[in-house]
Amino acid sequence: MFGERLRHFQAILIPLIVLAGAAILAEYVVRLDIERQAEIQRNQVLAEASTLRAQLEGEINSTLYLANGLGGYVSAYGIQDEASVNVVLATVFQYDHHLRNIALAPDNVIRYVYPIKGNEKAIGLVYEQVPQQWAAVKRAIETHSTVVAGPVELVQGGHGLISRTPVYRPDGQYWGIISLIMKTDSLFSTLDQDARQKGLAMALRGKDGEGAHGDLIHGDMGLFRLDSVQQVIRVPGGTWVLAVRPQQGWAAGSGRTLMLRLSGWGLALLIASLTYFIIRERDHIRHLATHDPLTNLPNRRLLSDRLDQAIAKAQRDGQGFSILCLDLNQFKPINDTHGHHVGDQVLCTVATRLQKCLRSIDTVARIGGDEFLLVLPEVESNADVLDVANRVSEAIKEPIRIGELLLHTSASIGICHYPVDGQTQDDLMRITDEAMYSAKRESRGAVYRVGEQVSA
Numbered sequence: 001m002f003g004e005r006l007r008h009f010q011a012i013l014i015p016l017i018v019l020a021g022a023a024i025l026a027e028y029v030v031r032l033d034i035e036r037q038a039e040i041q042r043n044q045v046l047a048e049a050s051t052l053r054a055q056l057e058g059e060i061n062s063t064l065y066l067a068n069g070l071g072g073y074v075s076a077y078g079i080q081d082e083a084s085v086n087v088v089l090a091t092v093f094q095y096d097h098h099l100r101n102i103a104l105a106p107d108n109v110i111r112y113v114y115p116i117k118g119n120e121k122a123i124g125l126v127y128e129q130v131p132q133q134w135a136a137v138k139r140a141i142e143t144h145s146t147v148v149a150g151p152v153e154l155v156q157g158g159h160g161l162i163s164r165t166p167v168y169r170p171d172g173q174y175w176g177i178i179s180l181i182m183k184t185d186s187l188f189s190t191l192d193q194d195a196r197q198k199g200l201a202m203a204l205r206g207k208d209g210e211g212a213h214g215d216l217i218h219g220d221m222g223l224f225r226l227d228s229v230q231q232v233i234r235v236p237g238g239t240w241v242l243a244v245r246p247q248q249g250w251a252a253g254s255g256r257t258l259m260l261r262l263s264g265w266g267l268a269l270l271i272a273s274l275t276y277f278i279i280r281e282r283d284h285i286r287h288l289a290t291h292d293p294l295t296n297l298p299n300r301r302l303l304s305d306r307l308d309q310a311i312a313k314a315q316r317d318g319q320g321f322s323i324l325c326l327d328l329n330q331f332k333p334i335n336d337t338h339g340h341h342v343g344d345q346v347l348c349t350v351a352t353r354l355q356k357c358l359r360s361i362d363t364v365a366r367i368g369g370d371e372f373l374l375v376l377p378e379v380e381s382n383a384d385v386l387d388v389a390n391r392v393s394e395a396i397k398e399p400i401r402i403g404e405l406l407l408h409t410s411a412s413i414g415i416c417h418y419p420v421d422g423q424t425q426d427d428l429m430r431i432t433d434e435a436m437y438s439a440k441r442e443s444r445g446a447v448y449r450v451g452e453q454v455s456a
């Protein structure tokens with residue numbers, strides 16, 4: 001019936017709605033977690049990037065402090081002889097393992113280089129005559145401060161930063177230039193290694209201190225295009241930019257997210273399944289309360305509802321209906337002879353046959369041991385109800401096969417019409433019952449209406 005189908009539909013629809021709601025909630029929680037994880041990860045990467053930046057700035061500045069220290073020494077004491085200069089340069093050189101060489105150029109002409117081995121050709125170089133170098137030297141002299149160029153490819157191999165520090169005598173007179181070449185390959189690869197150990201990829205740009213627009217110094221330029229954490233590094237005469245990003249990308253799609261999503265969906269499925277079982281259980285309990293457990297036909301309680309509905313509908317539509325009460329004849333002997341279980345099967349067979357004789361809008365209920373009541377909406381005429389009664393009677397008379405047994409029974413039937421024979425539920429039930437008993441008393445197997453036989 002419609003109510004049954006609606007309940008079935010609800011039992012599917014409600015859990016689906018619950019599933020959708022719980023899944024949306026689960027996805028929302030996953031999204032929040034992804035955002036939180038990304039924020040935590042971004043902060044961690046930012047902290048690591050700051051460490052790398054400090055490390056890099058520290059390395060570069062410590063080299064520059066050496067240049068400044070050396071400049072101070074030269075300014076104060078000047079140059080006595082080559083041997084003592086070499087001692088000073090060698091002392092400075094050993095402080096910084098990134099140093100490639102140091103050159104002193106009084107009046108812009110390189111006179112001293114340490115170590116000399118491999119750098120002999122630099123001796124005597126006049127900066128003014130080498131345009132690529134003169135620009136930086138000139139800028140250092142003009143700005144009175146250290147200028148860092150590069151990294152550039154070194155003729156001795158590898159890459160290096162060249163710092164030019166102008167030196168002035170105590171009286172303010174320009175003395176010359178101190179050049180330091182710093183090997184960057186080892187410096188950058190140390191940083192790179194540190195970053196990789198923490199699962200990070202790093203890149204540097206800003207050659208010649210040109211910052212965010214400068215050429216690539218180290219790493220992969222792609223990192224600047226990706227969503228990376230970037231830090232500005234101050235170098236004398238300009239800036240570099242450091243880009244850092246997790247090697248495996250940001251947290252989204254991590255194992256944790258997958259676990260959280262699976263748990264969320266699992267929970268959503270569990271809640272939806274529980275909802276489904278609760279609804280089914282509720283429907284089952286409701287069904288048990290309204291149906292006969294043996295034949296699964298509506299019981300008295302549900303019959304009462306159906307009768308109320310039929311009366312209300314008849315009053316609304318101005319159309320009558322009929323009810324039919326049926327009691328099996330000689331059922332007890334079946335029980336007594338073949339046992340209760342055979343009697344049960346006979347009752348079930350009768351129930352099935354009754355249902356087959358009726359329309360979907362009719363109701364057939366079991367109201368007693370071998371007694372059934374049929375409600376036939378919109379059936380008003382005697383002829384129509386007799387038609388149904390005869391059909392039902394014939395169906396019950398058909399032999400019933402239970403295993404090896406072939407059993408026979410019949411029914412005494414009472415009918416009544418609403419509103420002609422009775423107007424209330426109690427009246428209708430009583431009158432039909434009396435009609436059925438009249439049939440049973442006076443002509444078993446016949447159909448009676450209000451004490452009068454209407455069909456054989």
Ligand SMILES: Nc1nc2c(ncn2[C@@H]2O[C@H](COP(=O)(O)OP(=O)(O)OP(=O)(O)O)[C@@H](O)[C@H]2O)c(=O)[nH]1
Nearest residue numbers: 327328329330331332333335340341343344369370
């Ligand atoms: N197998 C079975 N028998 C039942 C059930 N409920 C009631 N009965 C039996 O059904 C019989 C009904 O009694 P009656 O209607 O007097 O028996 P009958 O032989 O049909 O009598 P008449 O109606 O006068 O022909 C009783 O013997 C009950 O014990 C049931 O659920 N299963």
